[in-house]
Amino acid sequence: MQIIESQKIYDVIIVGSGAGGGMATKVLVDAGLKVAVMEAGPFFDPANPEQRTQLKWPYESPRRGAGTQRDFGEFDMAYGGWNIEGEPYNNIGDTQFDWFRSRMLGGRTNHWGRISLRFGPQDFKGKDRDGLGENWPIGYEDVKPYYDKVDKLIGVFGSNEKRVNDPDGFFLPAPKPRLHELYYIKGAKKSNVDVIPSRLSILTKRINNDRGVCFFCGQCNRSCSVYADFSSGSCLIFPAQKSGGQVDLYVNSMVSEVTIDQNGKANGVKYVKKEDRQQYSLKGKVVVLAASACSSARILLNSKSEKHPNGLGNSSGLIGKYLHDSTGTDRAVFVPELMNRKRYNEDGVGGLHVYSPWWLDNKKLDFPRGYHIEIWGGMGMPSYGTGFDPNGLNKYLGLTVGGYGNGLREDVKKFYGSVIGMSGRGESIARKENYCEIDPTTVDEFGIPVLRFNYKWSDFERKQSKHMHETFEEIGHNMGGVVLGDAPGKDQNYGLLNPGRIIHEVGTTRMGSDPKTSVVNEFERLHDVENVFVVDAGPFVSQADKNPTWTILALAWRTSDFIIEELKKQNL
Structure with a gap:
């Protein structure tokens, strides 16, 4: 297939517009960087009269709001679901993993429960508590300043x-x-x-x-x-646009892989535009993956080259491993x-x-x-x-x-x-034998190899x-x-509900100090490629008994600050 190349070169290309992608967009654009945001679904604004479903009666829904044909019902505004026509995934053996994908600007943040919990000091050091799993290479004290910033920027009710x-x-x-x-x-x-x-x-x-x-x-x-309420589009991406920052939205764009130059550094992404089914490429100095834990793993595993035969950043062989859901x-x-x-x-x-x-x-x-x-x-x-x-x-x-x-x-x-x-x-325990990988026999309707899952409680x-x-x-x-x-x-x-049903999947690009036992470092940067970062829940070493969104947001802000400093030093 002929690849249509764009002449634009961005400072940062962000893949995914949910919690991590939205926060990275806001912080990087506010710092004056030229940013492209890649979203697999359409543009969405809940204030748009043509898209708004708030304050409508159930009988105004074509299916009265029933969830039998569409996950969460007609009025959830969840473009996507556990099963998307043309975008299959497979399970190995008797695995019953249910993978939810959101296909809309703002991703899952449009329809989540808004439960916004910080991880605590014990949650970052699970192995110290019971000897199971691994500790994070960072602690609560490293993330607390960013939790504080997220609270103040987005707003959260509660009590001390x-x-x-x-x-x-x-x-x-x-x-x-x-x-x-x-x-x-x-x-x-x-x-x-x-x-x-x-x-x-x-x-x-x-x-x-x-x-x-x-x-x-x-x-x-x-x-x-x-x-x-907090949604990534309305609370992060739209304000970044309104501030006059340089941000271009590429909606209905299915990213298939991260591209690299002759030196092994990332130089952009390839994607399929849904409207014409053509393949395009976009160039950028830094690539930030925020497509969700499994989708980012899929993109990296599909980004094969002579320098990265097992997938980009996968010298440890751990991309996709340690998958776990609440x-x-x-x-x-x-x-x-x-x-x-x-x-x-x-x-x-x-x-x-x-x-x-x-x-x-x-x-x-x-x-x-x-x-x-x-x-x-x-x-x-x-x-x-x-x-x-x-x-x-x-x-x-x-x-x-x-x-x-x-x-x-x-x-x-x-x-x-x-x-x-x-x-x-x-909280479940992260285990190496629970994983996602590329299915060698199946592609989606865009020709992109899909994932298959192996997972047991x-x-x-x-x-x-x-x-x-x-x-x-x-x-x-x-x-x-x-x-x-x-x-x-x-x-x-x-x-127990099937793994994936709580839509809190984490851990597929786990964080760590040792490149042999982890995929990204403490700033969510790939060990193998210095200008690729992952800011969704993939880097989580462990889940907590809390919803992951507030931690995704805090870590994405922390990583974005690191990217800004590295660019200032001309290290990227």
């Missing part, structure tokens, strides 16, 4: 609690708990489970003139039209006292107002690392389906519920809002999930509720 491994930050006022959360607090306290205000990147007060304040529509998963499982509880509730608006933000950070000592348990508990429920606007399951209520409560017509309508009104859900999200994660369900049941009973569903057994991995 003086918890050692759940560090305090710069918080906006947290919204008060809703009724279903008050019931959870009551049940959790009886079990000595800690509960604190959530930490979400949603503005509860104004921080600048470019962004509005949350007005409690509860639809953050559609991305906010007044930019009150653990996850869920349970629902019916609370009779919440039947026939008075109807009033307490929707709040589009997410949880309180949560339970990890509260136990693993030395007293039969599994390592921890998990946090997220709470859901309430009287928010229902989409297609309402969480109302007459079969479940009939089975577990001995009631006759449901039917059709007026009887069904009355039962829905009676029971809606009476179910509270709990979701556990925990271990007993560490299974026992953690078992503990989650035991905790859910105890808290549910403490609420005066009836726990719905039978506790999943060993044959069901104790309810």
Whole structure:
């Protein structure tokens, strides 16, 4: 295929526009660098009337918001999903890895839960705690200044609690708990489970003139039209453009590989433009990969040359290895006292107002690392389906519920809002035998070799999930509720969702000081190629019992500062 070469030469080419790519764009453009941002999906702005779905009724959705045909439902604004037509991936043996890809400007930050948690001091030194995995080559003290900057730039509500491994930050006022959360607090306290205000990147007060304040529509998963929640496009990339900086967006552009010059240094990228299916090349002095942990690994593994026969930066053979996702499982509880509730608006933000950070000592348990508990429920606007399951209520409560017509309508009104859900999200152990690699027999519709996955949960994660369900049941009973569903057994991995389902995959380009046992250094630079950096979750040595986004943002800012200094010194 003929390659169409651009005459432009950028200071930095950034591949991916999500959390890491957006932060790198903002910092590098503000420093006066000429930047190109490559995005595999279309341009997206939630304030654009033609793209906005916020404040629309469920019946305005072609599928009433159902998620059966499209992941997360029609109104999630998630262009992409676990399965994308024309972009397959494969699993090895009985692996069941589910890989979520976002194809839109801003990436996954348009539809995530905005749970914005710092890793704590213990999270960077996991091996010191239990001998498992490896320590990061950096510690909390190295990242703290950047966590502070991210808090102030983006905005996050919460409260300072003086918890050692759940560090305090710069918080906006947290919204008060809703009724279903008050019931959870009551049940959790009886079990000595800690509960604190959530930490979400949603503005509860104004921080600048470019962004509005949350007005409690509860639809953050559609991305906010007044930019009150954090999305990379609206909060990082658009401000970089507005400041007059030099940033060009290349949307609908599937990057296939990083190109190198005769000296082995990166000099740009190749990509396929979706509109015409032609292959193009773009030149740059520095390449920053932020395509997501697995997508960046795919690009590097596909970037083969005489100097890099196993993929760019892969002299260690570790690109794609140590892949791991958060653990996850869920349970629902019916609370009779919440039947026939008075109807009033307490929707709040589009997410949880309180949560339970990890509260136990693993030395007293039969599994390592921890998990946090997220709470859901309430009287928010229902989409297609309402969480109302007459079969479940009939089975577990001995009631006759449901039917059709007026009887069904009355039962829905009676029971809606009476179910509270709990979701556990925990840390898994990074293992070399969990990995992604290039599939030698399959390409996508653009002719780019795809990934295949090998991933198994271990007993560490299974026992953690078992503990989650035991905790859910105890808290549910403490609420005066009836726990719905039978506790999943060993044959069901104790309810563990498939790896990839929590969309927290990390570790495929792991950070380390030794080039033989890692892919990037402490500034997320490839050991093998001095002008290529990875600023998504690929460099994570370990996950924590926290969502990774705030750490991606902080490390991307830290790496961007390093790139600026190296360019000033003419080292790149």
